[in-house]
Amino acid sequence: GTGAGFPGIPVKITWPQIRVTLVEPLKKRCRFLEAVKEALHLEDLEICPERAEEFEAGHRDAFDAVCSRAVARLSILLELTAPLAKPGGLVIALKGPGAAAELRSAAPALEALHLKLLKETDTSLSAGERVNLYFEKQGPTPADYPRNFGQIKKHPLEDTTWQK
Incomplete structure (x- = not known):
């Protein structure tokens, strides 16, 4: 939200x-x-x-850009936001400390959701570390995503063991 x-x-x-x-x-x-x-x-x-996952049903591939602040781990955030962006559109994640580690962990999510990291910008202030991550949506999000929020939370896309 x-x-x-x-x-x-x-x-x-x-x-x-x-x-x-x-x-x-x-x-x-x-x-x-x-x-x-x-x-x-x-x-x-x-x-x-x-909720984002309910909103997505009527707005899939509808937005030029989708932006979200640090409301969840990156893999979860991307699964909720990527389906809303048009192919060729942007998904922008505003993250705090630990953004680099989250980005590494989210590699399976980037692949599954057809996202490519375009750039990172450091927007840190004296109040703390802030990083904006800009992704381009390379193609349509597979129809399997986003999953039910319980599934997203229990098995984030950084955890590929549940798929085996």
């Missing part, structure tokens, strides 16, 4: 001409986001009260 609207609302404020969709399952947070949208007069900002 987008929580308090990060990074979507700052992106929308910075580039008001683009369309932004925020996905957030908690209705209380959605009400807050609607209030922010109204107070800041943000046009073309859609707030969807759903």
Whole structure:
């Protein structure tokens, strides 16, 4: 979920001409986001009260870019976000400390989801280490993904032993 609207609302404020969709399952947070949208007069900002894996069903391969902050390990995050991006589109993961180790562990996820790392940018501040990882979606995400969230969490794509 987008929580308090990060990074979507700052992106929308910075580039008001683009369309932004925020996905957030908690209705209380959605009400807050609607209030922010109204107070800041943000046009073309859609707030969807759903979990990412539910939202994906009607929005597969629909977005030029999908961005998520550090809400889960990279392999889990990529399985939830990659199906939303168009082939040729971007999947951007905002990560904290340990991003390099997560990226190494997520190699099976990159292969399974047809993602290629384009670049890493260090956006660290005095408050802590931050790294943005930019992936290009090389082709359609296989229909098997995303799996049920319980399966994703129990057997992340970095763990290939469950597939044998």
